[in-house]
Amino acid sequence: MASGSANRIWYGGDWNPDQWPREVWERDIELFKQAHINIVTLPVFSWALLQPEEERYEFGWLDEVLEELDKHGIGVCLATSTAAVPAWMARRHPDVLRVDFQGRERRFGARHNFCPNSPTYRQYSVRLAEQLARRYKDYPGLVAWHVNNEYGGRCYCDRCAREFRVWLQRRYGALDELNRRWNTRFWGHTLYDWEEIVPPNILSEHLDDHDPTRTAFQPISLDYDRFMSDSLLECFKAERDTIKRWTPDVPVTTNLMGAYKPLDYFKWAREMDVVSWDSYPPMDVDVATVAFRHDLMRGLKDGQPFMLMEQTPSQQNWQPYNSLKRPGVMRLWSYQALAHGAETVMFFQLRQSQGACEKFHGAVISHAGTPDTRVFREVQALGRELEALGDTFLGSRIDAQVALVFDWENWWAIEYSSGPSVALKYLPQVEAYYRALWRANVAVDVVSPGAPLGRYRLVIAPVAYMMHPGFAEKVETFVAGGGTFLTTFFSGIVDENDRIILGGYPGPLRRLLGVWVEETDALPPEMTNRIVVQGYPGLDGQYACSLLFDLLHTEGAEVVGRYGADFYAGRPVLTRHRVGAGEAWYVGSAPEQRFVDRLVRFLCDKHGIGAPLQVPDGVEVVERRGGGQSFLFILNHRDRPTVISLGNRRLRNLLADQEIEREVELAPRDVLILTDTHGAGTR
Structure with missing residues (x-):
């Protein structure tokens, strides 16, 4: 349809x-x-x-x-x-x-x-x-x-409890495997019969009537989320x-x-x-x-x-x-x-x-x-x-060179975690990097961890706490082939059952990123540190960071930014690691939006990834392509008129059925849909 x-x-x-x-x-x-x-x-x-x-x-x-x-x-x-x-x-x-x-x-x-x-x-x-x-x-x-x-x-009824046990038997096969994957020796949770498994709610594993993410036993709560979905x-x-x-x-x-x-x-x-x-x-x-x-x-x-x-x-x-x-x-x-x-x-x-x-x-x-x-x-x-x-642009697609990894199971696991910070929420971290791309009018595909990456030049996976089998290897192949990968603090920590991946953080991403995280400091959101960058035009400056602070060692990665305060002042917080024809970036704290905007633009510029049209802040540009044509949607989210420069192009405004060239004034909250006057696209 x-x-x-x-x-x-x-x-x-x-x-x-x-x-x-x-x-x-x-x-x-x-x-x-x-x-x-x-x-x-x-x-x-x-x-x-x-x-x-x-x-x-x-x-x-x-x-x-x-x-x-x-x-x-x-x-x-x-x-x-x-x-x-x-x-x-x-x-x-x-x-x-x-x-x-x-x-x-x-x-x-x-x-x-x-x-x-x-x-x-x-x-x-x-x-x-x-x-x-x-x-x-x-x-x-x-x-x-x-x-x-x-x-x-x-x-959480008895019928759901019975079906949950069936679901678990299909997933794990044997009870011994479930005990191993759930790490049930913690707090005496070892199970000897499937009938001993009950749904995790306030009557069993959960600790707070008003906050369903507070659980004593993350693996069962995580699996119950999967089961309910x-x-x-x-x-x-x-x-x-x-x-x-x-x-x-x-x-x-x-x-x-x-x-x-x-x-x-x-x-x-x-x-x-x-x-x-x-x-x-x-x-x-x-x-x-x-x-x-x-x-x-x-x-x-x-x-x-x-x-x-x-x-x-x-x-x-x-x-x-x-x-x-x-x-x-x-x-x-x-x-x-x-x-x-x-x-x-x-x-x-x-x-x-x-x-x-x-x-x-x-x-x-x-x-x-x-x-x-x-x-x-x-x-x-x-x-x-x-x-x-009519059907002018129906069936056309957005051709993105940037992928943003979004993972529901990772979201569940992060917010069930008993540490390191109750203030850590997945969605705001993802949205910060998306917002930077949106402000730059760079097209982005939001993809699952299982998606193929070969079509992209830049892949961003904020707070990749949970590692799915094969994800790290896929990213390594992507980077070695010339792509750029960016991830952040609290990544590569656990497997699909919320068990710590031993051998040092960030687990299977450690070799790719060229860093080892020794400790992570967690401070109240109002307490900040600084990221200090020098020698990188477009990135140089000092930026506030908060929430979590990785104390990391480099293992081949280049230090791009260092902490500016506290007992870890001068230690790395932003790194770049060259691998094959590409590179992997690591951001060890939660930076202010200004830094995220600059870092994303820096990486996009490096790959020649840009907006389809240069416009003032607050104006959104999205390009759809199909049938040999390009359709430029220009949306003025401002509450004032805005002049849009079209350069030397002569374009047709589909909404007014008129040709325009050089520049056009867009009214507050107004929209243009532009296409080439000859039907060959806008470029």
Whole structure:
């Protein structure tokens, strides 16, 4: 769907006609047409209405809705409605209900209220998906399937305990191997029977009701994260498989949530036809972090285009302060998603709900029910633009020469670690290096540790605490062939079971990096040291560093920067090691953003990696390529007009269908999409 199977950008979003009488449906569809909406997702939360009793289904109302949409040529992303179980199911089959981190059995309510290992849930969710797929397999407007909704949550019930033991037996084979890999002789954890294994929650291994990362026994908590991610994935796969039997050529997806910690999305993406995700940044967001999440979603399937499944047309209702999107921001952020690889622009929601916890969440059609609102006019204007663009850049890709390694299991392990600092969090460290690339307008692929590296010139893996088998060897080959690798403190420390890799840090990266870390100091975040660099134009200077401080020895590496204070003043903190035709860099502390920006630019300049266009700070440039053409997205995130110099190039602005040359003034929060006037690219 999102890779050019249609001749247009899909534009629309979640619609809940089951909450409204028929006359409202007709009015909504009329307004959809006015807003150039061409796709709706439905019915996302309608299980109770579709199956009011255990053996009875009611599809009549949905038939009528789909008939009306088909009359008006509006496509449908058909949802399976399985994100919240009906009340009758919870009453008759309590095995569907979750047990929480505190060991309490939940009651019916809210959503994501099901145990992913409940046989009842699996049976009825698959049965509903099959009923829908069989009934609507020939529906002409069906363009995609949307399974469940924003999978998440955890369960610690007895059924999950039994399935966890089965999962562990498949992973480790023998109990002796599990004992070895888990290092169970610590604190007398040795296990003599599989039945002795219980889920790690506050009743067993965890130490804090309010902080689920505080565990006495990291290996079991880490494996339970893997197990829960896999359990929810099995629910998705079960519905997907039955849908595919009836509609093998219709893409199946489920909406992800960006950098969502509990689920290993790289593993999930392998099971999805197309990645889709929901983007809900707050008003004061650093837009680089939004770009990072778009690139992460694109990276889940090796650079394939993705779907922006949800965003709000204006305000949200889950945040402490639900600010309106300022005029132009919705359009700007929509084009940012398209620039980074999206091929849909979709909203939650199309009509604002009348009651319950999302009644103040923004919508294309507000409670007033009229097109005479600021939000509707902005949605309508964007829809007109997207309709005019047609399939112009669909199927084009981003050609990145830089890879940023992102690892969910590493994220889990770092934040379960009992040291060295409670302030060490994985995501901010990754985002710091991404932000530096974004500020330089350098394209980047966000990749898993298992991704091939041969296409890149620069690979950055911040805080690579967990070493997966073969990763160090792969990086060594990459560097020896001429690539540059950069990693940081707290890397190469443990294996996949959170066991220390003996022989000195950074473990299997030690030879490549040419350093040995003897000790690591941990100080409160407000206490800083300095990185002092001399003799490196572009890097020279003094920079604050904090959090962790590696006391390292060089083993062949060149010292580029030294500490400026404390008892380790003068000792190395930034090193470079030449290996074969390439080099490996090590940053031994958490530096301020200014240093990260300069280091990243220094390394990019060395490889001739640059922005597709030189623009002022606060202006984002992303290039998509395809069909022999280049498409330059220029996004002005500033709140003032900005002049963009085009040099000697003559380009066409696709949004205004006009040729421009030399320079152009871009209004606040405005966007350009430029391509060569002869269709040969912008370079």
